[in-house]
Amino acid sequence: MGKLALAFLAFVLVAAGGVSLTLHHLNHFSAVAAADQGAGLAACMPVVGMPGVEDAATDPVSGLAWLSSLDRRERQKMSTVRGEIKAFDPDNPLDPASWRDRTGGVPADFAPLGIDVYADGQTHRLFVINAADRSVLIYTITRQGDLALIDTVRDGRLTSPNEIVAVGPKSFYVSNSTASGFDSVFSGLEFVAGLGNGSILFYDGNSWSEAARGLKFANGLAVSPDGATLYAAEMGGKLVRVYDRDPGLGTLQPERVIRLDSFPDNLTWGADGKLLVGAIPKPLQFAAHLRSDDEIAPSKLVRIDPGSGAVETLYLDDGSRLSGLTVGARIGGKFLLGSFAENKFLLCDSPVVTESR
Ligand SMILES: [Ca+2]
Numbered sequence: 001m002g003k004l005a006l007a008f009l010a011f012v013l014v015a016a017g018g019v020s021l022t023l024h025h026l027n028h029f030s031a032v033a034a035a036d037q038g039a040g041l042a043a044c045m046p047v048v049g050m051p052g053v054e055d056a057a058t059d060p061v062s063g064l065a066w067l068s069s070l071d072r073r074e075r076q077k078m079s080t081v082r083g084e085i086k087a088f089d090p091d092n093p094l095d096p097a098s099w100r101d102r103t104g105g106v107p108a109d110f111a112p113l114g115i116d117v118y119a120d121g122q123t124h125r126l127f128v129i130n131a132a133d134r135s136v137l138i139y140t141i142t143r144q145g146d147l148a149l150i151d152t153v154r155d156g157r158l159t160s161p162n163e164i165v166a167v168g169p170k171s172f173y174v175s176n177s178t179a180s181g182f183d184s185v186f187s188g189l190e191f192v193a194g195l196g197n198g199s200i201l202f203y204d205g206n207s208w209s210e211a212a213r214g215l216k217f218a219n220g221l222a223v224s225p226d227g228a229t230l231y232a233a234e235m236g237g238k239l240v241r242v243y244d245r246d247p248g249l250g251t252l253q254p255e256r257v258i259r260l261d262s263f264p265d266n267l268t269w270g271a272d273g274k275l276l277v278g279a280i281p282k283p284l285q286f287a288a289h290l291r292s293d294d295e296i297a298p299s300k301l302v303r304i305d306p307g308s309g310a311v312e313t314l315y316l317d318d319g320s321r322l323s324g325l326t327v328g329a330r331i332g333g334k335f336l337l338g339s340f341a342e343n344k345f346l347l348c349d350s351p352v353v354t355e356s357r
Pocket residue numbers: 114162163219220265266326
């Protein structure tokens with residue numbers, strides 16, 4: 001969401017009818033436990049100086065974590081601010097190699113959002129959403145661990161690309177959060193009103209198709225290891241949609257939904273075959289946090305068992321440790337917690353269950 005949209009979101013809340021219902025939907029009246037009430041939080045180490053790690057992807061070949069990093073507040077003020085992609089080694093966080101931009105400065109106008117690794121034994125690639133020009137970048141990962149851009153893919157329907165999941169050397173799904181685009185005043189309205197005009201687009205290596213539509217702010221994506229199921233975070237609906245996937249055609253059929261009590265962002269796979277879901281408990285506080293780093297916003301990481309649909313909370317923070325968490329990723333034996341606008345991420349030994357339902 002752009003600044004304008006976030007400001008408009010607050011305006012809409014006041015102006016719209018059914019304000020109390022909307023505020024209830026946005027969890028405005030629910031409390032979030034203070035950070036020091038979660039015993040597991042002590043096991044987290046902040047890694048400071050890497051801004052806006054909105055997404056992270058574990059590399060199954062190198063064991064490193066790919067990080068999508070951008071000073072997102074500065075970028076809103078100055079469009080020349082450029083993002084970076086890092087390959088972070090959790091065992092050597094101070095190694096300069098963990099802090100180097102791997103893109104070689106390509107492309108120059110770069111605002112990375114969702115990322116995903118593809119590796120099949122022959123090809124080793126990183127797929128990146130570039131919000132700067134609403135494109136999908138495909139990089140080859142070199143033997144030295146750097147990124148060489150080999151393709152840039154666009155489509156007119158990509159008005160607000162958010163998260164990507166690769167399913168082949170050149171094929172992928174991308175979530176388009178809202179048809180009117182992040183910077184439109186209407187995106188805030190759409191989020192609050194719960195209008196469903198987000199979609200999931202599929203690119204088969206040659207052409208685009210719309211695999212799913214009608215999502216309320218489409219966000220995180222994940223495909224099961226057997227390729228037969230796709231999971232999509234429908235942020236505005238506070239749920240994860242489960243689709244049966246045809247691995248040959250790429251088509252999706254709605255199968256069921258898994259409801260959450262907060263607003264899901266990125267999805268990753270844990271080591272245990274469960275989905276890790278970065279979630280925003282309070283979007284109005286999140287919006288305030290995006291405008292100013294003086295404001296904190298709660299963070300949550302939940303784990304979904306895809307078989308039973310059971311949901312458990314792994315990490316809950318009022319925002320004093322990490323505000324606006326968007327992703328939790330398993331990396332080696334650790335968990336990496338990234339956020340949209342903090343100048344740090346957290347590296348945790350093992351989140352401890354603080355509540356479950
Ligand atoms: Ca996202």
